[in-house]
Amino acid sequence: MKQLLLITYLSLFTSIATGQTEEHYLVFFFNRVYQTHNSQHGTADHVWIVPFDSCGNNNFEKDMKPLFVDSFHLYCLNDPDIDNESIGEFPIAKYSKEDPIAWRLYKNRKMIQTKTIKKYTRPKSKDVLKIFCVPIIAKCNTRKIGFYKTSIVTIEGEPVIWTDFWKEQNNETKRSALRHDFSNFDFLVTLSKKSNL
Structure with missing residues (x-):
């Protein structure tokens, strides 16, 4: 019994000391x-995360941060031989069951918006932006990397899919987040130094 209490106390203390709680x-x-008319380009996903509590206003884009969940991307972040200042964009092109967090998020996401922009300079060409969302409960870590010390987020442990989110009917914060106009949101992440061209 004493051992169980000690383990519980140490876990609670560690959580408080590191400031990490599930949110x-x-x-x-x-x-x-x-x-x-005969091809498509750029089918990778750019993944971002935001605390749900921040979504209650129309300005919550400023609280969004790139989310790194792909195993290769995490390897690049943690490999001391890779210069973080030279890391470029980090989209996810393919999902695999071998990347359990990325796969879990991918399998549970729902499309919330589609925007089509026709390119009048080229006949029969257009940009199609699809936006998906998945609500989660997780412990997250933030760190600054790259030439511009960009804040990025990683998930500690396994995230829990917040299934009750989709059932809530009269939640203004939820409505604000899902109907938000992302037209001017720059979701491309460039962590390396931009060339002076």
């Missing part, structure tokens, strides 16, 4: 595809 988040996937 509710919304994870957004931005998938922009450029289509011409």
Whole structure:
């Protein structure tokens, strides 16, 4: 009994000391595809995360941060031989069951918006932006990386899919988040130094 109490106490102390508690988040996937009459380009997902409590105003984009969940991306972050200042964009092109967190988020996401922008300079071409969302409960860590010390987020442990989120009917914060106009949101993440061209 004493041992169980000690373990519980140490776990609680560690959680308080590190400031990490489980919180509710919304994870957004931005998938922009450029289509011409016979091909398409750029089908990767750019993944962002925001605390749900921040979504109650129309200005919550400023609280969104890139989310790193792909195992290769996490490896690049933690490999001391890789210069974080040279890391470029980090979209996810393919999902695999071998990446359990990325796979879990991918399988539970729902499309919330689709925007089509026709390119009048090229006949039969257009940009299609699909935005997906998955609500989660998780412990997250924030760190600054890259040339611009960009804040990025990683998830500690396994996230829990917040299934009750979709059942809530009269939640203004939920409504604000899902109907938000992302037209001017720059979801492309460039962590390396931009060339002076």
